[in-house]
Amino acid sequence: MNKPLLITMGDAAGIGPEIIAKAFTESPVDLAGCIVVGDVVTLRRATALIASQTGTLALPVAQIDLLAEASCVPPRCIGVLQKCELPALVAYGQINGLAGQAAADCIVWAARAVLAGEAKAMVTAPIHKEALAAAGGWVAHFPGHTEMLQAEAAGFLGRPVSEVPVRMMLANDELKTVLVSIHMSLRQAIEAVTFDNVLQTLRITHAAVSASLGRPPRIGVAGLNPHAGEGGLFGAEEQAIIVPAVVVARQEGLDVHGPFAPDTVFMRARNTPTKPGEFDVVVAMYHDQGLIPVKYLGVEQGVNVTLGLPLVRTSPDHGTAFDIAGTGRADASSLLAAIRMARRLAA
Incomplete structure (x- = not known):
């Protein structure tokens, strides 16, 4: 039997459950072999919502107790592994510690199943960072999926967290970008631009993107400062930190170029049908520097991939969208793109 692909429910108060229900409704072929790790009652509410919007019958939701039962779930039925506790349905669009706890429990269970070789990959629906904090306990120690995974x-590898470096990559058909730092304040992110962090990011990017492309990637590097420091006039980080890291990476055989002005490097890397990009991927120095250009090109097709893990994890390139949760208006395109990419990476 083919191993299932796991989809974690995300925050029950957000759009995660409904985009899962919508994906199963709109694209059953893409969802073949997928099992949801979540709360059965929450998924049933989501399927009823989507049915009311489309004027169709709600897809059945079947609770399964073991991954071995995944093959028994019939077509056009959502199989759910009940791996969290929600005493009652949570209100849409409201921060709730119970929802944060449930989301985290699903993530941890799915990650352990994939690490144990019982599932091929995991795709995570959006979670809310404030809900994680509101959950308290061990959950509150993690600002997001990446750090939790x-x-x-x-733990699985028996190593300290510091010895399992990971990076976030946001990707769509036109642009891929990998971040040196992830969820931290801008002040902390600037401090995180160190020689070791930049070089480590280049190495992780080279290894991960090589595996997906089947060849060494062309890596463009964004500067930290305007105009990439303009020779030190606008900041010394490029000359003191980024350039030395690029030099060492090139000595190791990586096809790395830069640093380039951050206001132009993403346009140079953009790949379109009429103009191939100069780079396969751009390494950005901090969260928003890299994510804004990818999301501007289309959140609906963006995929978040965690690099450096001994498992495949992808997710949609958007958040919980509390403002539209429960309306049925959420677009499942990014979730579907994440599922397709997870299948390719796990093949």
């Missing part, structure tokens, strides 16, 4: 991978 890093901790699970470190």
